[in-house]
Amino acid sequence: MDYSQEPTGVYLVIDNKSFYATVECTARGLDPLTTPLVVMSEAANTNGGLVLASSPAAKRMFNISNVNRRRDLPNDKRLLVVPPRMNLYIERNIAVNNIFREYVADEDLIPYSIDESILNLTHSWRLFGNNILQVVRRIQHEVKERLDLITTVGLGNNPLQAKIALDIYSKHNSEFIGVITYDTVPNKIWPIADITDIWGINHRTAARLAALNIHNIHQLANADPYLLKEKLGLMGTQLYATAWGIDRTNMHTQVLRRDKSIGNSQVLPRDYCQKDEIEVVIKELGAQICSRLRAHNKQAGGVYLSIGYSLSIQDRYGAGFAHSLKLSTSTAETDKITAQLLYLFDKYWEEGAAVRHIGVSVTRLTSRYGEQLDIFSSPRQDKVKVEDVMDEIRRRFGKTAIMRANSLKPGGTFIARSGLVGGHSGGNSFE
DNA sequence: TCTGGGGTCCTAGGACCC
DNA sequence: TCTGGGGTCCTAGGACCC
Secondary structure (H helix, E strand, O other), rough: OOOOOOOOOOOOEEEEEEEEHHHHHHOOOOOOOOEEEEEOOOOOOOOEEEEEEEHHHHHHHHOOOOOOOOOHHOOOOOOEOOOOHHHHHHHHHHHHHHHOOOOOHHHHHEEEEOEEEEEEEEOOOOHHHHHHHHHHHHHHHHHHHHHHOOEEEEEEEEEEHHHHHHHHHOOOOOOOEEOOOOOHHHOOOOOOHHHHHHOOOOOOHHEEEEEEEEOOHHHOOOOOOHHHHHHHHHHHHHHHHHHHHOOOHHHHHHHOOOOOOOEEEEEEEEEEOOOOHHHHHHHHHHHHHHHHHHHHOOOEEOEEEEEEEEHHHHHOOOOOEEEEEEEEEOOHHHHHHHHHHHHHHHHHHHOOOOOEEEEEEEEOOOOOOOOOOOOOOOOOOHHHHHHHHHHHHHHHHHHOOOHHHHHOOOOOOHHHHOOOOOOOOOOOOOO
């Protein structure tokens, strides 16, 4: 393979090891490497919650994984079970990224998730040493010293190599550093035993590849790229590139493509069969996403509703439905958006069908810079302003300070969920 | 495994336009 | 009208990630 035309640089993907659990340990003055602790979602709607994170000691001593439920946990006094504090984790994540900013320009840092960031060190690493591994160790050391957090690092010539190096090689290496470069792709990527361990490949894709008699990365790398493209489309081309460690995505242009949708969803505490009680939840979720929309200074051009039916009726009614529509004009007004959500619900819901899961999103986001006027209705800028004030009050005094009267009706879950951040406990009353 | 929650990207078919 | 052909927009659904 000739890599001479491929983009080449120095990239890191840095992950905070057992992030929530480690933050909880250090915030409590405990050693994250020896303290068995799990962070358990409190969501009252499910059977006792879900393990969101577990410390290395919890994994080691009790064999706990993140798919465990509360009922799976051992009854052992040594195991600390704590609720999540999302706001604390967000704050720590910002602190970690501020350390990274000492090593790269702002445009060369991409926070990828709450515990992972991508750094393009191509232009700056020589400022900090002659050996890239020493620079990596220095960054890890800084994060450990200042925040008491353990980081694992993938290093590569592009973000894809760095990500695979992180996922496959960093965790079991004594320094928590994994490295893949163009030179070592056949040695490092092809032997990976389970194809679904590769970022971007899950069971469905593995099955499609198996149908082409491709069962491992070595076979993928040596398959006919034209056949892959013919059978799998663009996905086939990308898979072939992945096997060869090639990544042509441009970090900078990718960043611009964010904020495409905002959504919230929830599993209901029981089956909801009455139309009005289902609608209460849709209205609450609609108000919530509109509030977030305005907080981001955006407006939406489309809405999306998904309804999941109770398992008990799925053989009769199917799994549920999901539908979306485009708005005639973009808006951030709760009333307009919820009206469209309710329209979709009314149109597709089968009377009496038991609902267990509800999701709503606003899509086609644009910046809210003077709302476009709709010739069929009068301008109502004043209404948006009122909602801005309501948002401000919620920010300062908590989400339940002002709420729609609907939430007091049976079925409403807004009050119970008001302390949640991203569906988990925020740890305080603000968001 | 079976109801945790928030996202993004890709594909395919129908409607519609010129 | 019949089947000319290219292009875009929209919706539904699949797949994957953290």
